[in-house]
Amino acid sequence: MSILLLDVDGTLIDSFPGIRAGFLHTLDTLGWERPPEEFIARIPGPPMEVTLRSLGMSEEQAQEGLGIYLDYTAGGGWADATAFPGMLDLVRRWKGQGHTVATATSKGESFAEKILAREGFLEHIDFLGAAQEDGPRRSKSAVIDHVLASTGWDTATSDILMVGDRSHDIEGAAEHGIDTVAVTWGYGTPEEWATARATAHSPEELEGIVHDCFARGRLARG
Template identity: 50%
Template sequence: MSSGSFLLLDIDGTLVDSFAGIRHSLLLALDELGVDRPSEEFLSTIAGPPMEETLGRLGMDEDEARRGLHTYLRYFGESGWSMSQPYPGALDFLRRAAATEGLKVATCSSKGEAFARRTLEHFRMMEHLDFLGAAEEHGTRRTKIAVLDYVLDSLAIDPSRDRVVLVGDRIHDFEAATARSIDSIAAEWGYGRPAEYAEATHSAPDFAATERILDDYFR
């Protein structure tokens, strides 16, 4: 069987800056639940991981975190999602990737699937993707590695045979890629910290540098 080439992309912190909407929605949810607002230092870490993980860090048990997640999703659906903005150069990057002969481009995001689709369609990014890989808002596919496995299975990707690279900005991206023997590129313009970027195979300060690294894999 011949090998294929696959570029997997995180969304929040990689293609789209969604921090303002995530922060806004979380704070409204905490207010409704009667939970004290955390510090700005804590809030600076909330973009990327599944929201129930963040709620757990605030001391909620599993049932409380589930209720908190549903409340957060309601606020995010009402207003938070519309606060997102594409990173400069993201759409052009996607267009060029989609035009690369033999390369399939998919997302691999902890963002809920409905919100991911709505956001990417709004910014005219969806049309440049071969597959939407995202989490389930209310299902069991919530962690980054669960989403990655979903993408690998859906596209019949075999990391031992195919050329696969995951671009993301948080430790969850790089740990999942490593667990499945996939190379990764840290998007330094995102929400991660230098210690997180160090866990990626490569690190890039912008889309131009990312493309130069991808040239070694796919072109």
């Protein structure tokens, strides 16, 4: 069984405009100083409360900020996003080739479902793995654990490959013995991608890498 776990923000969907706007709205509402654009460019991917804590917020402040951010996103911020060119066609082809496709995203579950449905991905996804908007399932590792527990997929008997753009994708997958292919059209850096099994610079290159990985087999087991 060949299973693809797909990150959403920065891999399937360019959600940076909405995430950026929600982040800045959160900081302005809290009266917190805005960081440099270099910092803002890296906010998509990790849970928002992790990003807020990295600015020096206390746990209480970060949780208050998360609530503000989620309210903004629910109010329409989720829609300020578009599919990366070529990725919908690639997901369709993967399904046609017999691969099982799931998401493993730190994006809130309802927001992920809405944007993936609007952009045409949802009908090609076998399991929607996402973070809880109000619950403990927030990290990438926790989301992957949820996917595996919910589906019964076993890394000891199935070939599983993660596709993502940030270090937390790679590290979260590695906690479960799963390799990652990093994509460069998202929000990561060369230093982050260097820790992945392979790096793809286009959907076409990603398709070839995934084909080769599954052709070799035993991804999650060796």
